[in-house]
Amino acid sequence: xxxxxxxxPRSFEPANLTVAxxxxxxxxxxxxxxxxxxxxxxxxxxxxxxQLADGDKLExxxxxxxx
Amino acid sequence: MSDLLKIADxxxxxxxxxxTGKYKDFAETRAAIDASGAEIITVAIRRTNIxxxxxxxxxxxxxxxxxxxxxxxxxxxxxxxxxxxxxRLARELLDGHKLVKLEVLGDPNTLxxxxxxxxxxxxxxxxxxxxxxxxxxxxPIIAKQLEEIGCVAVMPLASLIGSGMGIxxxxxxxxxxxxxxxxxxxxxGVGTASDAAIAMELGCQGILMNTAIAAAGNPILMAGAxxxxxxxxxxxxxxxxxxxxxxxxxxxxxxxxxxx
Numbered sequence: 001x002x003x004x005x006x007x008x009p010r011s012f013e014p015a016n017l018t019v020a021x022x023x024x025x026x027x028x029x030x031x032x033x034x035x036x037x038x039x040x041x042x043x044x045x046x047x048x049x050x051q052l053a054d055g056d057k058l059e060x061x062x063x064x065x066x067x
Numbered sequence: 068m069s070d071l072l073k074i075a076d077x078x079x080x081x082x083x084x085x086x087t088g089k090y091k092d093f094a095e096t097r098a099a100i101d102a103s104g105a106e107i108i109t110v111a112i113r114r115t116n117i118x119x120x121x122x123x124x125x126x127x128x129x130x131x132x133x134x135x136x137x138x139x140x141x142x143x144x145x146x147x148x149x150x151x152x153x154x155r156l157a158r159e160l161l162d163g164h165k166l167v168k169l170e171v172l173g174d175p176n177t178l179x180x181x182x183x184x185x186x187x188x189x190x191x192x193x194x195x196x197x198x199x200x201x202x203x204x205x206x207p208i209i210a211k212q213l214e215e216i217g218c219v220a221v222m223p224l225a226s227l228i229g230s231g232m233g234i235x236x237x238x239x240x241x242x243x244x245x246x247x248x249x250x251x252x253x254x255x256g257v258g259t260a261s262d263a264a265i266a267m268e269l270g271c272q273g274i275l276m277n278t279a280i281a282a283a284g285n286p287i288l289m290a291g292a293x294x295x296x297x298x299x300x301x302x303x304x305x306x307x308x309x310x311x312x313x314x315x316x317x318x319x320x321x322x323x324x325x326x327x
Contacts, residue, residue, distance in 0.1 A: 006114040026117055032127055033115055034160035036152075041159050059114065061156050065096060065126055066111025066142050067086025067228075067277025 004057045020047040033062045072273050074250055075166060075198040075219040079106045083297045086277025093129040099280055102290035109138045109168055112157050137161055140168040147171060147188035154192060170202035178228040182209050193217035202254050205239040207246060214249050222254035222275060225266060229278045231258030234265050244270040260296035267300025
């Protein structure tokens with residue numbers, strides 16, 4: 001499936017990933033992050049149950065140093 | 068003496084709030100923050116580096132959210148919509164955390180805030196249940212409006228972000244402080260310890276700084292200097308300074324008993 005993640009197109013072999021699957025594919029398990037799917041925040045509690053669709057736009061963010 | 072900083076019903080010992088940007092590495096960030104004694108630290112929200120090696124340390128490993136009060140910011144946002152979106156993500160990232168720093172910039176060269184967009188974002192965020200500490204220009208009318216919207220602290224600039232130019236308009240800051248019913252903190256512009264002391268002597272409730280510490284020759288030493296300056300300035304404010312006189316006919320030593 002084709003996804004746009006943090007502004008870049010990416011393709012994945014499996015056809016029906018959940019958000020939790022994606023986090024695993026990107027080796028981000030255990031990282032503190034927040035995810036927005038097509039402009040809507042996906043709460044962490046819904047990562048398992050949120051099915052991604054072809055063409056979804058995702059933002060995956062974390063906390064970094066800043067003033 | 069118990070003199071605590073109170074923001075949105077939570078109290079803090081330290082009146083120095085610090086940023087976590089511009090340091091050499093995370094170890095230096097941590098050491099400087101420890102030396103500053105800060106309890107509230109700002110963080111930025113950015114896209115995660117995909118493909119980052121799994122074991123690579125993150126800021127949160129060095130500054131665990133259990134030890135500090137995180138203040139996620141909207142640095143780099145130029146519209147109300149972007150700022151609101153960023154802080155909603157921050158709230159999700161930090162497990163429902165409500166205390167945030169709102170800043171909406173208007174110009175990439177000066178980093179001067181856009182107060183029209185800031186006010187729009189503040190209204191949305193307050194309605195959405197956030198405790199908003201708001202970075203603003205040193206306009207007393209704007210500061211009052213932000214308070215009336217429901218911001219929990221107003222944070223006027225002393226001079227431009229990262230400029231280190233110090234307290235350029237103490238008179239405006241004084242008016243803002245006099246009229247405010249929420250804490251006023253100076254955010255941006257402090258260059259060295261005396262600037263921090265001056266801001267506190269004006270009656271600010273606290274100071275937020277980043278570059279003044281991170282860009283110092285020795286950030287850790289400067290962090291300690293800032294801690295002392297904020298404390299010294301606060302105590303001087305509470306003590307109340309002597310009146311200014313052009314000259315005094317009252318010397319400190321007795322005039323009686325002089326050897327003649």
